Amino acid sequence: MMPSRHHAPVILAGIQYRSDMGVRWFNFTVNESSSSGFGLDSCNRTISERENEGAEINLPARWVEIICYPIILAMCTTGNVLVLMVLQPSRPRTTADVYMMALAITDTLVMWLRMPMWIVLVSPDLPDIDLSFATHTTIYAGVYIWLSLALYTLSDGIILTFTIERILLTMNPLSSAGHISPKTAVKILLAIFAFGLLAFTAAGVDYFSRLAAGYDLTGWDHARPQWMAKWMTIQTDIVIALVFVAFLATPTANLILTACLVKGRLKRSRDLGGHASGERTLRSGTRIAFSCACLFTIFQSPGIIFLGLTIADKAPFCSVHFTADARFTLAQLVWLFASLYYSLNFYMYCMVSQRFRKQLCARCSVFSKLFSGLTESRINSISMEVRKASTDALIAGCDLLLNGRKDSHQEH
Template sequence: MHLSSAPKMATGGMILPWYGHWTTEEDDCHRLINRTTELPATAYVSVVCVPFLVLFCTAGNIANFWILWRHCQPGAKQTFLLSLAVVDVLALWCAVPLYLNNNSEIFGIDYLEAPFLVYSYGFFFWLQYTLWNVSDWILVAFSLDRLNAFQFRAPSRVHEGHRRRALFMVCGFFLLAGTIGSGTLVGFYHWWNNRTKYYVQPEWVAKWTRIRQQIDIACPIMVTVFLFVINLWLFLHLRKQMKLGRKLMSATNSITAPSGNARSQRAAKQRRQNHLTRMLLGCVAVYFITQLPAVILNTLDHLSFAPYCLFHFTAKPVWEPIISTLALVNYSSNFAVYVGMSDVFRQAAEVLASRISRGRCWRSVEDGPADGLNEEVEGNEEDGSLIADSNTSRRRMSLRQSYGQDDAEEFS
């Protein structure tokens, strides 16, 4: 069975740390493994970039968490986005021990002095693999939730059941993804307990690994297709609604001229809808750009090993550091996408940066609004805004004063 001397995103066999003395001399296509090859120059791409990606992901998702927790309406939307922030941070930090293992030759790490790096390699690889899949599926679920809010006009009134259902979905994603990747986890520790220079991989581990490889190829393609179709449907629906709205406006204007306040409210609602749609389409674009090279690499790698052995994929050591680093960008760029696509999110980020500079990041809600952004901002599920502007909150408070708490919720 194939046991490579280098770690892989998807391999013809089992994932192992970088340690040539623990691997066989030939792969499962009976090709000799060349252990005298020098490290390619591209190996330093991950050495330089991964620490910056981890730090950027951590800082960006902490900001995402703060903004979403304080300014996003409780419900399925908030649960999905908060879960996405947490999952992405954990996935990037799982890359740290793998990063040390993969570049142990560059860093001069002696595994005899740091056995934890080797022993924990299988666990962190499985956990990162699981979290990557969970992150992808959360993005699909969030897109479906937005489509449901627009196309099928789900009630905008907040129900605890919506939040709980979203949380159960995230937990279900984790269990499913963990089960899919468990073959790697079991196979690694089977090797650990029976490791020799000429260790032979059991057939059941090899079969499980090949199934996982096929999932590695199919899953990103399916996620990309789902995201594209769902968000294209959402985009076309919004365009149709905006055209219909303009026709109704022109018909109404021919009878009665609308007030300036009504025009501004309709324009603000359209802007919020466009912001969230652009954010979702931006996430789809980032996912496609960063994951497509990994799909191609995994496909070529899968076909180069048993049972296919169609060719000898010698270019993989050159391209893998670049492609694996690019794949990490997808899980560290959410904050940049949100800020680049949403004016309201950008405003909240500016408020957060201002508070951090003055040491007042966790100011309580009771202290009142600050820096022009209402602290009790609540999103609107029906119009699809990620976080609502202060006009929404002021309108709701005015309704509560006039009609009471329960009646006001009907206008939200």
């Protein structure tokens, strides 16, 4: 039986990508207080064993991952390889290029790390048939937990760093704060990745210490050294905090960036005595950062909802009853959205960056043929419409707010 505190990193890794690991963990914990077919959870609610087993045999939801993973993996690998092919030889290289290449590598690793787990999902009897496969899978699971958490931290950190840089550049274009060099951007990303590796070392050390000692999960819960238990508790708190910080900070940074852009647009309108052109509102790098942050907010929202329901279901909150079937079904939705998030950056990049499209066509002639049916003006028109759509609503809202304030002042 897996202890709630010490194996939370496994759950939180699943919240973004391997959600059903968390479901299995909860199925163990709800039975820990009883050896019969019924038990009490941490909120003293009676949970039947049949309900716990229901999530494990929820085949329709499980087929979501079985079917969709190969398709999404192909989309992710193809798109991210193309990003690297186009941007790696490009000169001069911008910080946007560095961030997008780092995202391409990180997202591809996240998706491919899932492959052994997907094989077990498709063929659950394979570990029993092939003992060598079972041994390697057991060892790999510890590496997967540790490395996936570090990669999630890096992926979130890339988006947040990119957005903050564009905020600084937009607020004060003449300041050196927002004008960091590509080499500095690489150093920042390496520091974030190193932090992720060090911060989540406890998960790997605890996992392999249990294997080396020969304990099962129940035995290790009682035999785990006190210093290890404290270390795991601290790491669990760090993981939970990082999940919420990443989700709250990225949309907040995007709102600040939007506010800066709207403020600049209104200032130009006053200076020109009219309305500033919407095309001048966003620079290329700012459009990319804005779009990446929007993708993050949209596709990671189910994950934060899953985490919130999970916490609310346990003591001391006990405000909702998050059943095993509901957990498993929502976990598959979380997995689907998170996997799509790691696969769509290339397609978003093609849509918002004219420079990248030109580089892509120059690098891969097949895309020149693909776009041959469309004129360059038509492609630019479509791209411009997509770019404007992400800010027009907010700009209109700000305009209405300003007009409302003017009307209020006039009434007074």
